[in-house]
Amino acid sequence: MPLTTDCRAPYTASDTVHDARFFNEDLAPTPPQRRTWTTYNYIALWFSMSMEVTTYMLASSLIAGGMNWKQAIGTILLGNLIVLLPMLLNAHAGSKYGIPFPVFVRASFGTRGANIPAILRALVACGWFGIQSWLGGQAIFAMLNVLWPQTASHAGVLWACFLSFWLLNMFVVWNGVESIRILQSFSAPFMVIMSLTLLFWMWHKAGGFGPMLSAPSKFHSTGDFLKFFFPSLTAMVGYWATLSLNIPDFTRYAKNQDAQILGQSLGLPVAMTLYSFIGIACTSASVAIFGEPIWSPITLLGKFHQPFVAFLALIALLVATLNVNIGANVVSPSNDFSNLAPRYISFRTGGLITGFLGLAMMPWKLMSSFGSYIFGWLIGYSGLLGPVAGIMIADYFVLRRTRLDVDSLYRRNGAYEYSHGINPRALVALAAGVVVALIGLVIPPLRFLYDYAWFVGFFVAFAIYLLLAIATVPPRLSGQTERPHVSSGDVKER
Template sequence: MQASKEEINMQEVDFFVNEEEIKDFKERGYNDDLLPKTADKRNMSSKNYFTLWMGSVHNIPNYTAVGGFLFLGLSPINVMLALIVSSLAVSAFMVYNGRAGSKYGIPFAMHLRSTYGDLGAKLPGFLRGCVAAIAWFGLQNYAGSLALLILIGKLWPGFLTLGGGFNFFGLSMPGLITFTIFWAINLLIGIGGGGALNKFTAILNPLIYIVFGGMAIWAVSVGGGIGNILSYVPTGAGVQHYTPFLAYFIIINSVLSVWAAPGASVSDFTQNATSTRAQTVGQTASLLVAYLIFAFSSVAILIGGSIHFGVQEWNVLNIVNKWDSVPAASIAVIVFLMTTVSTNATGNIIPAAYQLSALFPKSVDYKKGVIIASVISFLIMPWKLMENAGSIFAFLNIIGAVLGPVAGVMLAHYYFVKKQEIDLDALYMDTTADNSKNIYRGVNVEAYIATIAALVISVSGQFIPALQIISNLSWIVGSALAFGIYLLLKKAKK
């Protein structure tokens, strides 16, 4: 039955809880981090969302990924266009999956509960907020520490020889120092939460325009002009020749996979929106503008640097490290460090803290969650994980494949099963009472079946060579299959 225009308008109206309801939910055992945000706490405007994701785009792994895109057989201009199209796909995902948060003011943990049930939400929440987030947090810290090592080495060459033969489980003294420093910086930003992040990104974003714009201008100049950049053809054994249509989809899938984790838990950020319109306009503009800049700057810097130095170089840090100007190299590395911090906060440590708080609501609040997640990220020794590129990327690909189906089920459930309606009183159930008839109690079996079935299919390409194409499109395949399977199972149940 088609919804009337009046019903649709009602579904789009944001819902604000009052202090009496908050007090009632607290008495049921929920801490402040899990409670829906009241109107006075929803303080993120379109401007805040516009600045939120800028730093998350311009990070070291993303630049490295673009180097791989140039080997898919597309021209440089087509790689740029594919990145811009990808930004529209990502912004649609972030905006639509974030509407439950902006409408009701609820965090990801409760959004997940509304889809999978209070018990069912624990596994996908743990995979996204703990396993994936903590592992990525550690890996991003290590990647950032390598950039910090380059920076200090430029300013103080003797630092690189400190400690002599000192070895901490495979890490040298300079490496341990830079990792610990960068880890501590990320910890402090994480403890500061969204407020600290807003201030941090306000400083970072103008620097992104200045530094990456300047690097792109340098690359075009030393690369012989924009014509040389756009006509460049990579060579070597790694070059592949996909059809343009398929290559576009591979790039779109890769970019969506990068955003799979923050996109799944985007309600942790949209819960603070002044309105749904604010997060819609802000996130769309943020991602589109960020990727417009990134598409040109990444392709220009990588190709221009490769032409200038006479060697195909797809690690942007290696290009910066070859610069003769210490001040220029230092400024560029500092901005890369800042973008890594921004990415770590938005995509890793904040979701990890919220999920730990959701798993242990009576003993762990947000700040304790940040500290616990940070300590675990240090103890797993991420530099060890990166010693074997094959195993770590297999692990991260599997985690990413899980989050595609989770996103598909969440979208299908919210928009097509529940018609954008959540019963907050039932959602914030009193766990000490009889909840046998509560719609959010237990496990949403259909959601689990759809998630697992889509997961098995989306990762099959990693083990069956004939299905390699599915692996290349794992997020798209996984989310689409989970979306369709879930709706079919729900329809069959009626």
């Protein structure tokens, strides 16, 4: 079936007999009247999620690690083109059937087994939520320092700013997913303007693009460069490894397949490359202006003493951080936690759980340096999520040929019951992928496997899952025997 084919049948929550243990209104397939997201909404989504502090720091860390601006841009562009492929593949089911990630993953892991990858994804999102909340609090603290310099010496003020920004995120969560679409539609153009303003301000202070981009590569041989390049490329892929899994949480609202495919294909690589260039250029300029690479934009803005410029730029950072935190780090874990106990945990409750776990993961330690950010956090969790992506894609595209029995996703003893609701083949493939990807952390000679953690985990899990599926030939594994909805009849191609 072509990837661009839109395949949808009318569906409402009352169309089928569902099990309350696996169903609530937030997890139900999105009905046609709520599928309103256009190509622009997906472009805006990616611009909003890309134009924020951690993207800037992702790019600037490559400069701090020794790359010149051309090497850094090339690494970022390649990484985002690579991750775009699993992004679009997993997005297909969301748009076709209107189902979120924790429901989609039931097809490969089982109705009960799906909780394992869902919680893995949710815990990573909680870590990101804490990181973004910490950075947002730092931005508020920096704005206060611009207006009232005496606050800089009071550590309690920083913690108050952090908790205030956390509460602001919780307020947006309480207002639901539609508020996210509205917020991002208006904030994306604003963020483009403010980011370009920051770029040209640094251009002015540095004396032009020549001095601004003059920082040379610190690598003196191809071998030295490749030792830094490959782990960095894995980190670039790992940066969006989270969204490559739960992208159905967003594409379930697409008007059609073409809207999400075109919107994501334009939005992700363009937005990431554009904003990464701003981070790279500003960090390179900081070498010319201050004599050292400053990888945090909050710290960089604090170096300037023009209150109006610093205040306006920090406002932009604050808006960007709020956008990405809600869009990327709340929607998915809220659905994932809801999937654990749909009768008791709604989207709102799941969002509150995400917020509190984000606090508990101590984000100030995760962002203590660019090394811990790139080589610890990003690469580390990519080894957990890459295998999940490999299993999902192998199951949906290779084995099922994009056909799902949606009704069976919401009840026991259906097409996805496997063994007591758990697919042992998926768990074996997941364990194998994670172990091989992360084994380099404890066995130094195998460190290269960790440097490629996402790729290693993805392909190991993909291959093992297919081999086990072919060897055991479980009943109804082939997508040819499955149907989109029990009560809606055959799905019509359009």
